[in-house]
Amino acid sequence: MTDVSMTVNGEERTASVPPETTLLTVLRENFFLTGSKLGCDVGDCGACTVLVDGIPVNACLMLAGQAEGRDIVTIEGLANQDGMHPLQQAFENLASLQCGFCGPGVIISAKALLEENPDPSVDDIRDALSGNLCRCTGYTKMIEAVQDAARIMRGESADEAA
Amino acid sequence: MVMRAFDLVSAETADQAVALLAEHGSEAMILAGGTDMLVDLKHDKHRPAVVVDISRAGDLKGIEITDEGLRIGALVTHTEIMKSPIVQENFPAMVHAAHTIGAVQTRNLGTLGGNLVTCVPSMDSGPTLMALDAEVAVAGPDGRRRMTLDEFFVGPRKTTLKENELLVDILIPKKNVGKPVDFLKFGLRKGQALALVNAASSFWVDWDKNAFVEPRISLGAVAPTVIRVPEAEAYLDGREITPDATAEAARLAVEAAKPISDFRASAEYRRDLIAVLTRRTLENAYDLAKAKR
Ligand SMILES: Cc1cc2nc3c(=O)[nH]c(=O)nc-3n(C[C@@H](O)[C@@H](O)[C@H](O)COP(=O)(O)OP(=O)(O)OC[C@H]3O[C@@H](n4cnc5c(N)ncnc54)[C@H](O)[C@@H]3O)c2cc1C
Ligand code: FES
Ligand code: FES
Numbered sequence: 340m341t342d343v344s345m346t347v348n349g350e351e352r353t354a355s356v357p358p359e360t361t362l363l364t365v366l367r368e369n370f371f372l373t374g375s376k377l378g379c380d381v382g383d384c385g386a387c388t389v390l391v392d393g394i395p396v397n398a399c400l401m402l403a404g405q406a407e408g409r410d411i412v413t414i415e416g417l418a419n420q421d422g423m424h425p426l427q428q429a430f431e432n433l434a435s436l437q438c439g440f441c442g443p444g445v446i447i448s449a450k451a452l453l454e455e456n457p458d459p460s461v462d463d464i465r466d467a468l469s470g471n472l473c474r475c476t477g478y479t480k481m482i483e484a485v486q487d488a489a490r491i492m493r494g495e496s497a498d499e500a501a
Numbered sequence: 502m503v504m505r506a507f508d509l510v511s512a513e514t515a516d517q518a519v520a521l522l523a524e525h526g527s528e529a530m531i532l533a534g535g536t537d538m539l540v541d542l543k544h545d546k547h548r549p550a551v552v553v554d555i556s557r558a559g560d561l562k563g564i565e566i567t568d569e570g571l572r573i574g575a576l577v578t579h580t581e582i583m584k585s586p587i588v589q590e591n592f593p594a595m596v597h598a599a600h601t602i603g604a605v606q607t608r609n610l611g612t613l614g615g616n617l618v619t620c621v622p623s624m625d626s627g628p629t630l631m632a633l634d635a636e637v638a639v640a641g642p643d644g645r646r647r648m649t650l651d652e653f654f655v656g657p658r659k660t661t662l663k664e665n666e667l668l669v670d671i672l673i674p675k676k677n678v679g680k681p682v683d684f685l686k687f688g689l690r691k692g693q694a695l696a697l698v699n700a701a702s703s704f705w706v707d708w709d710k711n712a713f714v715e716p717r718i719s720l721g722a723v724a725p726t727v728i729r730v731p732e733a734e735a736y737l738d739g740r741e742i743t744p745d746a747t748a749e750a751a752r753l754a755v756e757a758a759k760p761i762s763d764f765r766a767s768a769e770y771r772r773d774l775i776a777v778l779t780r781r782t783l784e785n786a787y788d789l790a791k792a793k794r
Contacts, residue, residue: 400539
């Protein structure tokens with residue numbers, strides 16, 4: 340067993356796990372943060388996307404030991420007492436998701452994009468979401484929601500025509 | 502998927518990694534970004550007793566111009582290549598090649614060194630580097646050795662790297678820093694798609710004669726490893742840059758390649774792609790040369 344400790348959504352968390360445990364498994368099974376999903380388990384689908392030191396990665400392709408001492412943000416880290424994150428709110432307003440399984444990964448990818456680029460083009464958004472597969476929606480309303488959230492986060496109102 | 506049990510040790514420097522490999526011998530394997538390694542471990546393709554995690558080895562990072570050329574640490578990620586001002590300035594084709602790999606999440610984890618060591622024929626970092634005569638440095642118990650990518654690549658998933666050796670860095674020789682080069686990949690989608698064919702072309706221009714100087718053409722996914730096309734290079738060397746010359750080079754490239762048919766595309770289709778990508782990369786490299794002049 341190896342002891343791992345990391346900051347998850349602002350809190351210090353530790354666990355004792357076999358070395359061959361992925362970051363995704365620790366998050367879900369030791370820290371009970373089941374927002375990040377296990378889809379393909381091999382890097383294709385993006386359902387497991389989390390931020391590690393601010394950067395979106397596939398949690399299924401990282402060992403828990405490689406996350407030692409790092410700062411992790413999962414979907415559970417986005418909403419706070421004041422309410423949902425603008426991305427979550429925009430996804431709800433536009434009904435951007437259907438079954439929702441891809442949602443946590445998509446929103447984490449979108450959050451990373453908006454932190455780097457507050458005014459992304461549709462192509463920028465498509466590129467940022469190209470590692471998040473959605474079997475239901477066709478992506479259109481997700482892209483609109485990311486644009487809406489971007490406007491809100493820039494201090495404009497969501498429906499200001501672009 | 503469950504992985505078999507292994508011990509995980511972390512190397513903070515290249516030397517420590519080499520020492521750990523020496524200590525554990527054939528039982529040990531290197532782990533960098535894990536985008537190939539974890540998939541292989543989950544599919545039970547490797548059974549290491551010890552996994553040496555190099556993801557914190559700072560001296561394997563970094564992109565810099567040295568007296569010898571442009572040096573890229575083995576641990577540099579595809580995203581770091583895309584964001585590097587040095588790479589952006591000297592080799593936009595490398596930025597493009599890195600951008601075609603997987604998707605954001607994989608590019609944030611996956612490293613250049615891992616891409617070269619995994620050595621699949623469709624690797625997207627290979628052709629541009631090969632067209633620039635790039636060399637790799639590997640470190641083992643007996644010190645370091647350098648070789649060209651030609652020498653490094655042996656076959657599908659096989660390089661000359663020995664069990665106890667570490668890939669340290671990739672060097673584009675000084676004389677080729679700034680050499681016009683273009684890379685194109687044809688996949689079935691923009692994201693998360695392996696290359697059906699990829700290609701890179703590079704050459705200097707003798708402006709008095711408007712002729713090719715030191716032309717290089719490199720192809721991926723059409724042979725057991727990424728290859729160069731010496732026949733087409735010899736044909737172009739010293740020849741005037743004309744549409745006929747690039748068309749003939751493209752034909753020679755098709756002749757030299759040995760594409761296979763698989764579930765992604767037929768050999769016939771790949772041959773058409775080789776011709777088109779070879780011609781376009783030559784044309785684009787020429788445009789780049791004119792813009793830089
Ligand atoms: C979803 C997905 C999509 C992908 N799409 C593409 C694509 O479009 N194009 C493409 O080219 N690739 C693609 N890849 C593969 C690409 O991510 C890898 O080749 C990556 O670059 C490997 O780097 P890594 O750091 O993750 O290596 P790891 O997985 O950590 O290691 C890979 C291998 O190299 C060895 N190794 C790593 N670093 C060293 C070193 N410094 N010295 C010695 N040995 C070393 C390891 O022991 C292992 O055998 C994709 C992968 C995934 C999961
Ligand atoms: S579960 Fe990690 S990418 Fe699919
Ligand atoms: S909403 Fe069902 S997978 Fe995206």
